[in-house]
Amino acid sequence: MTDQPASSPTAPPTGQLGVPPADAPPHWDLDQLYVLGSDQLQQDLARLEELRAAFMRHGARLAQDAPPSAAEFAGMVGELDQITRLVNRLSGFASLAFAQDATDQKALSFMSKLDETLTVAGNDLLFFELWWKNLPDGEADVLAAGLPDYGHWLSRTRAFKPHTLSEAEEKIINLKNVTGSEAMVNLYDAVTTRYRFDGSFLPDGQGRPLTREELGVHVRSAAPEIRQGAYRELHRVYGEQGPVLAQLYQTVVRDWRLEQVRLRRHPSPQAARHKANDLSQETVDSLLRVCRQRAPEIFGRYFRQKARRLGLPLLRRYDLYAPLAPAGGRLDFAQGLREVAEAFRAFGDDYAALALEVAEKGRLSARPAPGKQSGAFCASIEPGAAPWVLMSFNGQRQDLFTLAHELGHAVHSQLAGVNNVFHFHSSLPLAETASTFGEMLLAQRLAQQAQTEEERDALRFHLLDDAYATVGRQAFFALFEIEAHDLVEAGATADELAEAYWRNISEQFGDSLELSEEFRWEWVSIPHFFHTPFYVYAYSFGQLLVYSLWRVRQRQGPEFVPRFKALLARGGSASPEAILAEAGLGPLDDDFWASGFEVIESFLPD
Ligand SMILES: [Zn+2]
Numbered sequence: 001m002t003d004q005p006a007s008s009p010t011a012p013p014t015g016q017l018g019v020p021p022a023d024a025p026p027h028w029d030l031d032q033l034y035v036l037g038s039d040q041l042q043q044d045l046a047r048l049e050e051l052r053a054a055f056m057r058h059g060a061r062l063a064q065d066a067p068p069s070a071a072e073f074a075g076m077v078g079e080l081d082q083i084t085r086l087v088n089r090l091s092g093f094a095s096l097a098f099a100q101d102a103t104d105q106k107a108l109s110f111m112s113k114l115d116e117t118l119t120v121a122g123n124d125l126l127f128f129e130l131w132w133k134n135l136p137d138g139e140a141d142v143l144a145a146g147l148p149d150y151g152h153w154l155s156r157t158r159a160f161k162p163h164t165l166s167e168a169e170e171k172i173i174n175l176k177n178v179t180g181s182e183a184m185v186n187l188y189d190a191v192t193t194r195y196r197f198d199g200s201f202l203p204d205g206q207g208r209p210l211t212r213e214e215l216g217v218h219v220r221s222a223a224p225e226i227r228q229g230a231y232r233e234l235h236r237v238y239g240e241q242g243p244v245l246a247q248l249y250q251t252v253v254r255d256w257r258l259e260q261v262r263l264r265r266h267p268s269p270q271a272a273r274h275k276a277n278d279l280s281q282e283t284v285d286s287l288l289r290v291c292r293q294r295a296p297e298i299f300g301r302y303f304r305q306k307a308r309r310l311g312l313p314l315l316r317r318y319d320l321y322a323p324l325a326p327a328g329g330r331l332d333f334a335q336g337l338r339e340v341a342e343a344f345r346a347f348g349d350d351y352a353a354l355a356l357e358v359a360e361k362g363r364l365s366a367r368p369a370p371g372k373q374s375g376a377f378c379a380s381i382e383p384g385a386a387p388w389v390l391m392s393f394n395g396q397r398q399d400l401f402t403l404a405h406e407l408g409h410a411v412h413s414q415l416a417g418v419n420n421v422f423h424f425h426s427s428l429p430l431a432e433t434a435s436t437f438g439e440m441l442l443a444q445r446l447a448q449q450a451q452t453e454e455e456r457d458a459l460r461f462h463l464l465d466d467a468y469a470t471v472g473r474q475a476f477f478a479l480f481e482i483e484a485h486d487l488v489e490a491g492a493t494a495d496e497l498a499e500a501y502w503r504n505i506s507e508q509f510g511d512s513l514e515l516s517e518e519f520r521w522e523w524v525s526i527p528h529f530f531h532t533p534f535y536v537y538a539y540s541f542g543q544l545l546v547y548s549l550w551r552v553r554q555r556q557g558p559e560f561v562p563r564f565k566a567l568l569a570r571g572g573s574a575s576p577e578a579i580l581a582e583a584g585l586g587p588l589d590d591d592f593w594a595s596g597f598e599v600i601e602s603f604l605p606d
Contacts, residue, residue: 023332023333023334024333024367025333025366025367025368025393026333026359026362026364026365026366026367027100027365027366027367027369028096028100028362028363028364028365028388028389028390029362029363030093030096030097030100030388032361032362032363033089033092033093033096033381034090034093036097036106036107036110037106041090041093044086044089044090045090045117047086048083048086048087048090048117048121051079051082051083051086052083052121052124052125054079055076055079055080055083055125055128056124056125058076058128059127062127062128062131067135067139067143068143070142070143070146073143073146073147074146074147076128077147077150080125080128081420081421081422083121083125084421084422085382085383085421087118087121088381088382088421089381089382090114090118091114091118092379092381092382092388093381094107094110094111094114094115095111095379096379096388096390097110097111098111098373099372099373099377099390100365100369100371100372100373100390101369101371101372102371102372102373103370103371104371129157130167132154132157132158133157133158133160133161133164134161135158140154140158149420149423150420150422150423151573152423152572152573152574152575153420153422153423156278159275160275162265163260163264163265163266163272163275164264165263165264169263173259173263180255181251181252181255181256181259184248184251184252184255184530185252185530185531187248188245188248188252188527188530189527191241191244191245192212192238192245192525192527193212195212195237195238195241196209196210196211197209197210197211197212197214197215197233197234197237198210198233199214199215199233201218201225201226201228201229201230201232201233202218202226202229203226212234215230215233215234216230216234218230219231219234219318219320219321220321220322220323221322221323222322222323224310224316224318224319224322227318227319227321227322228316228318231317231318231516231518231519232518234525235518235519235521235522235525236518238521238522238524238525239518239521241524242494242498242521242524243494243495245524246494246497246498246524247494248530249484249488249497249523249524249529249530250488250494250497252530252533253269253484253485253488253489253533254488254489256269256272256485256533257269257485257488257489260272267281269485269533269534270284270481270482270485270534272534273533273534273535274534276428277427277428277429277538277576278427278429278575278576279429279541279575279576279577280577283576283577283588284537284541286588286589286590286592286593287475287537287540287541287544287588287593288475288478288479288482288537288540289590290590290593290594290597291471291472291475291476291540291544291593292475292476292479292507293594294594294597295471295472295475295476295508295597296472296507296508296509296510296512298472298597298600298601298604299464299467299468299472299512300509300510300511300512300513301512301604302464302468302604303315303320303509303512303513304512305604305605306319306322306324306461306464307319307513309324309461310322310324314513314514315512315513315514316513316514316516317509317513317514317515317516317519318516319513320468320513321465321469324457324458324461325454325457325458325461330395330396331395331396331397331399331400332395333366333393333395336393336395336399336400336403337356337359337403339400339442339445339446340355340400340403340404340407340438340442341355341356342445343404343438343441343442343444343445344404344407344408344411344438344441346441346444346445347441347561347564347565348561351411351565354410354411354414354415355407355408355410355411355438357386357410357414358386358387358388358389358407358410361386363386363387363388363389364388364389365388365389365390365391366389366391366392366393366403367392367393368392368393368394369392372390372392373390374392375391376389376390376391376392376402376405376406377389377390377391377406378406378407378409378410378413378435380409380413380416380424380425382421383416383417383418383419383420383421383424384417384418385417386410386413386414387409387410387413387414389406389407389409389410390406391403391406397462400442401439401442401443401462404438404439404441404442405435405436405438405439406435407438408434408435408436408437408438408439409434409435409438411434411438411568412426412433412434412435412568415565415568415569416568416569416570416571416572418569418571419570419571419572419573422572423571423572423573424571424572425571425572426570426571426572427572427575427576428538429538429541429542429545429576430542430545430567430572430576430579431542432542432543432546433542433545433546433549433567433568434568436542436543436546437546437549437550437564439466440546440550443459443462443463446459447459457605460603460604460605461605463603464600464603464604466543467543467547467600467603470539470540470542470543471539471540471543471544471547471596471600472508472540473508474536474537474539474540475537475540476504476505476507476508477526477528477529477536477537478534478536478537478540479504480500480501480504480523481529481533481534481536482534483500483504484497484500484501484523484529485533487500497523498520498521498523499520501520501521501522501523502519502520505519505520505522544593544596544597545588545596546596547595547596547597547599547600548592548593548595548596548599549564549585550596550599551595551596551598551599552585552595563583563584563585564583564585566582566583567579567580567583567585570582570583576588
């Protein structure tokens with residue numbers, strides 16, 4: 001932007017004014033999208049308004065008894081495609097402007113104004129989706145057959161028809177949710193974000209209250225007593241509030257079953273989520289069955305090796321995220337980007353080029369800056385255009401992996417750019433495929449370059465930490481969730497839920513580490529359980545999928561790369577199972593998932 005204050009991210013991280021050093025990580029050029037207050041932005045907002053008004057005229061046509069002709073229908077879908085692209089471009093810009101500087105008042109007010117506009121427009125256009133959902137099967141089939149390029153989107157929209165209620169009932173649910181389940185979740189957030197933790201376990205922290213985020217840093221401390229102190233304090237606070245938080249949880253769970261099973265007639269509470277994830281119950285069952293069989297043993301071996309490395313007879317639960325290697329030297333950004341590109345070259349020069357294009361086109365913001373959103377993301381706004389990547393590159397090894405992760409997303413997004421706007425984004429279970437693969441390719445390259453056994457070991461432990469946190473831990477979370485929903489239905493008390501959680505983690509860890517009592521209340525501190533029931537298995541799915549594909553790559557050799565690219569290029573134009581099968585990379589059965597564990601096993605140092 002041309003008129004930003006000095007505190008904007010275009011200023012160097014030191015806060016000094018002036019040109020950043022030549023080797024500083026880049027900042028993106030958001031002007032390519034829009035400039036706040038520009039004519040172009042006003043024109044596109046006006047165009048959106050025109051398109052909306054024009055589209056609304058179809059309402060009268062759809063209200064007639066005779067369904068539209070194939071040509072009329074294609075015209076409407078084409079208009080909706082155009083509208084959706086424009087909406088994504090405008091709202092994408094608004095959120096990127098906010099992400100690059102949350103203190104930018106102009107960006108903030110643009111975002112909230114746009115939100116309002118888009119909510120109204122969304123409601124105005126809803127009639128089309130409702131009409132499509134309610135069209136009799138025969139008529140819908142004829143129309144969909146005329147638009148094969150939009151097939152999956154059209155059938156996905158109708159997939160929820162059996163679970164959709166009348167308009168009046170849907171309105172009542174929406175209204176009652178505000179004061180019902182949503183209020184419960186908001187209350188959970190409001191209560192827990194106010195928790196303050198006693199920092200007196202820290203050598204210099206006598207009495208200083210900590211936020212959860214500040215507390216969380218210390219579970220990765222190099223000092224054993226600090227890790228223990230952090231966990232004890234976390235679970236002291238959540239444990240004391242355990243019965244109240246459990247009551248909130250029971251209400252959320254009951255509401256979920258009431259709505260999803262009793263009213264919407266999904267066969268089970270989890271089935272509603274699988275449908276939204278475009279996955280079959282069999283695939284999820286297979287994933288969780290294999291995780292339950294293999295994770296305790298393989299990660300158990302890892303925990304024992306980690307204990308040996310830390311010089312402990314047995315790992316304590318407190319030591320799970322203990323660091324094993326010193327942080328290492330600082331990396332320079334240009335060198336880091338080169339490393340990532342070289343790693344991606346294992347999949348061809350074109351693959352590396354797609355990653356580099358993000359930086360070359362000025363769509364990579366890697367420079368740390370005040371006001372900039374923490375964390376990292378890759379925003380795919382338009383099919384056929386390079387996506388936008390945001391992160392803060394501080395020269396740490398972890399930043400290199402973050403860069404590989406986000407640029408993996410970017411390659412996925414560019415390969416999927418051949419799809420229409422409704423098929424462009426992959427569904428949640430496949431969304432982390434290229435990103436996690438990017439990290440694996442980087443790890444492979446770093447392992448080849450490693451000079452010493454210590455370096456190779458540090459890398460292996462890094463991969464194992466990641467594998468445990470994403471595959472093992474989340475799969476057992478998912479198993480707990482499934483059980484908890486049934487227990488609540490059967491009238492279980494808060495203590496009985498805590499007992500079930502204790503059984504779950506006891507099975508997970510066996511005798512591979514020492515578990516302390518306070519962890520029985522850990523589940524009330526996991527926001528996903530409250531916010532998005534049955535979400536967590538998607539983490540295990542995405543990560544184990546990549547390990548299994550890595551194994552497929554080892555078996556298939558050079559045949560694999562074009563198949564993998566074909567998978568990515570499908571975006572979200574079919575279900576994950578269909579995309580994998582078509583690319584010759586499935587089926588997602590027990591053997592497939594078990595082969596992913598072989599890859600995790602290969603990280604285990606001897
Ligand atoms: Zn990601």
